[in-house]
Amino acid sequence: MSTNQNDELAQERLIDLAVEFYDQFAEGDIPHMDIPTRTKSNIVFDEDSNVWVYGDRKSTRSANSVRGARKLLKATYAIEFLVNQLEEGRSSTLRELYYLSESWDTEEAQFNDQDESNQLIEDLEIVSNVTREDFHMRPEESGATLMGPLELREQTRRGEREIHCQEDVGEGGYQIPNNPDTIEFLDHDIDFVLCVETGGMRDRLIENGFDEEYGCLVVHLKGQPARATRRITKRLHDELDLPVMVFTDGDPWSYRIYGSVAYGSIKSAHLSEYLATPEARFVGIQPQDIVDYDLPTDPLSDSDINALESELEDPRFMTDYWEEQIELQLDIEKKAEQQALASRGLDFVTDTYLPERLDTMGVI
């Protein structure tokens, strides 16, 4: 769908919400808004889309209390702001929205803190089934970079830019814009997408020419990936039919990074279909690699152990593969970083480790 169609749909959906409040008033009902309950016990696996989504349990925001009425008042002001923003083709950040509310004429509609305005935008995303990006709300966090044989067209406010993500960029790569749905994929020579956690490893792959040798698009995750990074990863998979591989450190926090690429988070299960790439596969560092390649390690801390144990209970990690790996790690009580591969020399990761792993996984 083009960006303009998205804008129109977002406007319509927002106005529909306002209309709903109006109708509730007109019919003598107390205005209210029903929202799925956002807890671990209310996420279910959707077999069709292969992602975790909210179940049937709902919470109601109702004007039957002063507090509830104030919440709906804030919602209507926010809806008006967003509709105007879309009409004017502008955008803003969550933080700007919070501050901007100070200029609203009804003091009761102003936000008390940014948690409140953030929460409201998430509520609006869920009930309207439109993403924050389509409301033109920009994240504070910026996306990361791409490097590889991909030619794309980005629709900017200053016109179109056609960019090849190896030939037209510096060593830093192509900076993913806040809303990657402004990007159209033109042409590519990619065999697989490799999402890399750390900057040090991303730079190692580029310096060693791994993207050129293997037809690989390197996506830098920069730790826990921004929404823009997850969105473009999903689009690369869905639109170009490419395998997506995730390469992180070998510790429970990094498995969560993989989880957020593949399954999304519980807090944002309403966005799973937009942001998650359930077909994404984990390359490593897996606990088995620590054993097989005799990598330099650090001992697990108490919080590492707790995080691993909590992952064993997490529906997103309830597969034979993850249970085996997590139990192995709890057994050996060790973790290793991506860059620990350098203990075998700077080329080990690109000459040996990745080719072996990707071959075993049937990717190359």
Added chain:
Amino acid sequence: MSTNQNDELAQERLIDLAVEFYDQFAEGDIPHMDIPTRTKSNIVFDEDSNVWVYGDRKSTRSANSVRGARKLLKATYAIEFLVNQLEEGRSSTLRELYYLSESWDTEEAQFNDQDESNQLIEDLEIVSNVTREDFHMRPEESGATLMGPLELREQTRRGEREIHCQEDVGEGGYQIPNNPDTIEFLDHDIDFVLCVETGGMRDRLIENGFDEEYGCLVVHLKGQPARATRRITKRLHDELDLPVMVFTDGDPWSYRIYGSVAYGSIKSAHLSEYLATPEARFVGIQPQDIVDYDLPTDPLSDSDINALESELEDPRFMTDYWEEQIELQLDIEKKAEQQALASRGLDFVTDTYLPERLDTMGVI
């Protein structure tokens, strides 16, 4: 100086260090290395370069103890690694160096932890008077982005890239490479450089076309700026003779961000001449703005108050301007974010605040 000449110089200086150890042995002296003491009491203002540098106090690393001898052994292994790396035209990260030492044949030369290898590289920078970047040691942290009327040529491993930082990039801007000395400035239409702390404000300026309207190069600092970001800022000032302005939140931590652009840090005073832009000026948010523009604020926390009081004692902030502003802030007990300007509307920062401030400061 071209990158190649830098490489040769770095090699020479490293080999000189090894020769020095050799000569000390040959003359029957105990091998040793003298390094400036890196404490607050040993930094002095250098009137010529207008930056803070180390004073005359030295610490000695000497082989007169087992511990000292081991330190020098590690230094010689690291020197050998760096010289080879330069010869092969390769690079690595600090973390890779730490792990790589596990492959060294003498176990005594291997690093115990990364603090030790980081510290050694800093020592080598200081005694050889060559920067880490010229050793081809890449930082873990990546630089930020540029957007504005600048055309540059970047020397990459894959050949030269000519890039205009408005016309050839997406909305995310041009990603600064790890070593910005691979960049040559070709042409520009810049009137001043504006370094911006937060992504939200950087995006606001770009969306509002501030860079186009005012001939401004927007440098995104991304919080505490990476070395690459500070280095390119200094080069823009020195080589293109451009005013550099710094725009941050209005709190003590953000004044330190300004301080690191303008003066560098105590820990890296040996790099001040390479990284610091002493002529950089602070636009705001200044405590006076909180009063003048009646901005939404948060109260100062205890740690904010402590940080402000410590800044009053910091030689880098001992000017009439900073004393006045910091005392005003301690008096009003409030702080404000850049994005608080949105309480006056999304265009207030580009239509009113920045033009007024830059006019007052004589920049536009």
